[in-house]
Amino acid sequence: MLDMKHYELICAIDEHSSLKDAASALGLTQPAASYRLQEIEKRLTVNIYDKRGRKLVLLPSGERLLKAGKLLLPFVRKVETEAVMLGRSDSYIRWGVSAYDTFDTILQYLPEASFNKLDINRYNTSNLVNALFEREVDFIIDTTPVNTKDFHCEKIFDDELLLTLNHKHPLNTAKHFSIEKIAQYPYLTYSRTHQPDMEFDTIFRPNNCSPNTIREADSVSLILKILSMNQQYVTFLSAWAAKNSPFDNITTLKKTAYSAPCTWYIIYHQSVENRPEIREVIRALQTIAEIK
DSSP, X not given: OOOHXXXXXXXXXXXXXXXXXXXXXXXXXXXXXXXXXXXXXXXXXXXXXXXXXXXXXXXXXXXXXXXXXXXXXXXXXHHHHHHHHHHTTTTOEEEEEOSOGGGGGGGGGSOHHHHTTEEEEEOOXXXXXXXXXXXSOSEEEESSOOOBTTEEEEEEEEEEEEEEEETTSGGGGOSOOOHHHHHTSOEEESOSSOOTTSHIIIIIGGGTOOOSSEXXXXXXXXXXXXXXXXXXXXXXXXXXXXXXXXXXXXXXXXXXXXOEEEXXXXXXXXXXXXXXXXXXXXXXXXXXXXXX
16 A cells, blocks of 8 residues: 555656656655655556656556545645644634624623634635535634534524615615615625625515625625725625624615515534533623624
8 A cells, every 4th residue: 555655756746747856846855756656666566657758657557546646635634634723622713704704893702711712714705614614613603504413503693684884875865765776886795706695695686686886895894994984885784793883974774675684603513512612702692692
């Protein structure tokens, strides 16, 4: 059976075409790489490459090993990284954050011991749940519940998506207007990709409508700041996030035709369910839910 170092060499030869360059990429001398290559062929009792000038060309047997190596190496590296993280799990816990970075409010309600053991990793909104599934983070806060045996999902609070804008925006003084009217104004969003349970999915699509102009800012905190400075942009945001905004000149409008309920959940891996930090985060979330 071959070792990982053998598969690393095969992949390096494929990438660099020459044994010299492959050896350099792996931090080996050329004689050491040559010996390792001979070791592969000796163990398998087959030739895996053909030398053409200065280039090494993999034979079908080598191509098969290359295919296995490209699958094996990333998987093993991921498992090793995860093992290291799990081995250090008593020292920190990883929180995956996406565009709704306004939940950083909970930090002020965490005991110092829990605060000091919290790592915060930022992800694109569309990649957040996948980061949890891939065990890159231990918990996330999201509006789409996850129901699998490996993860626990706890409801934090009910919320709603409301039209959010500068209080001097023309729509703020209009008595009646349609979703089509909203769509005429430049729309500010944290993700052009339609997110489950969010405004494109729950408000625009059911009304067969979409904004004429879309601008993206991958941070709700930044969106709120832009709205505070601009009297033309509109967006749909969590009522909780808008109400707790530090900007006094931002307002929300609630009308049945263009508002939608949403619910916030904390979703965490079963391996951290007994960690005191998780319980402290949940208590902090419950605290901000009560003052929403």
